[in-house]
Amino acid sequence: MEEIIDLLKFTVPSVIVFAITYYMMKTFFDREKKLKEEENKALSRKDYIPLRIQAYERAALYLERIDPNNMIMRIHTPGMSANRLHGELLKAIREEYNHNMVQQIYMSHRSWSQLKQAKEESIKIINMAAQQMKDHSTGVELSNAIFEIVAKLEKLPSEIALEKVKADFQKGMA
Numbered sequence: 001m002e003e004i005i006d007l008l009k010f011t012v013p014s015v016i017v018f019a020i021t022y023y024m025m026k027t028f029f030d031r032e033k034k035l036k037e038e039e040n041k042a043l044s045r046k047d048y049i050p051l052r053i054q055a056y057e058r059a060a061l062y063l064e065r066i067d068p069n070n071m072i073m074r075i076h077t078p079g080m081s082a083n084r085l086h087g088e089l090l091k092a093i094r095e096e097y098n099h100n101m102v103q104q105i106y107m108s109h110r111s112w113s114q115l116k117q118a119k120e121e122s123i124k125i126i127n128m129a130a131q132q133m134k135d136h137s138t139g140v141e142l143s144n145a146i147f148e149i150v151a152k153l154e155k156l157p158s159e160i161a162l163e164k165v166k167a168d169f170q171k172g173m174a
Contacts, residue, residue, distance in 0.1 A: 048106075055106035056169040059115055062100045063158040063165065066093050066122045068150055072143045080139035086130040093123060111168040114161040121157035125149050 064070060068089075075088050097119050104112040129145035150156060 052106045052172070055103040056111070056165060058100050058103050059107060059111065059165050060162060062096055063115065063118055063162045065096055066119060067156055067158045068122060068125055068146050069156075072146060076139050076143055082130065082133040082137035082139055082142035085139035085142050086126065086133075089126050090123060093119060093126075107165075108168050108172065111165045114164045118157040118161035125157075 065074075071089055071092055072085075075092055076085055080088075107115075126146060129142055129149055132145050133142055
């Protein structure tokens with residue numbers, strides 16, 4: 001019996017010291033881990049914000065570039081047929097979109113949806129004008145048809161989308 005008491009005299013204090021040390025070390029390491037995670041979050045936020053800003057800048061640029069008026073001025077060349085201009089306009093919209101697709105990661109769903117809708121509606125405007133053309137129509141005739149359709153609109157799809165994208169950006173950065 002005395003041996004058990006002697007054994008307990010050494011083991012109980014050792015277990016208590018071990019438990020206290022374990023608790024203190026665990027608390028210390030948990031606190032260090034939490035500080036490290038917060039530091040990593042701050043660093044990732046610091047990297048994320050410029051990417052988000054760049055995504056919205058590129059979205060605004062895309063919307064400006066798919067404005068039918070801007071595209072015609074940029075793409076139309078003298079002597080171009082209506083069919084060729086039609087194809088080049090659609091190609092430009094799709095290439096610009098594909099080039100900027102990755103930006104959706106950094107943008108709100110609403111903003112990206114507005115951008116896609118502006119793309120689709122711009123394509124519709126161009127296709128509507130192209131359907132009015134005859135087989136040997138010129139690029140100038142297609143341009144005029146597009147300008148007529150655009151003139152009837154209160155606002156261009158790209159302008160509507162740009163306003164909403166700007167509002168989302170300002171809301172998200174506030």
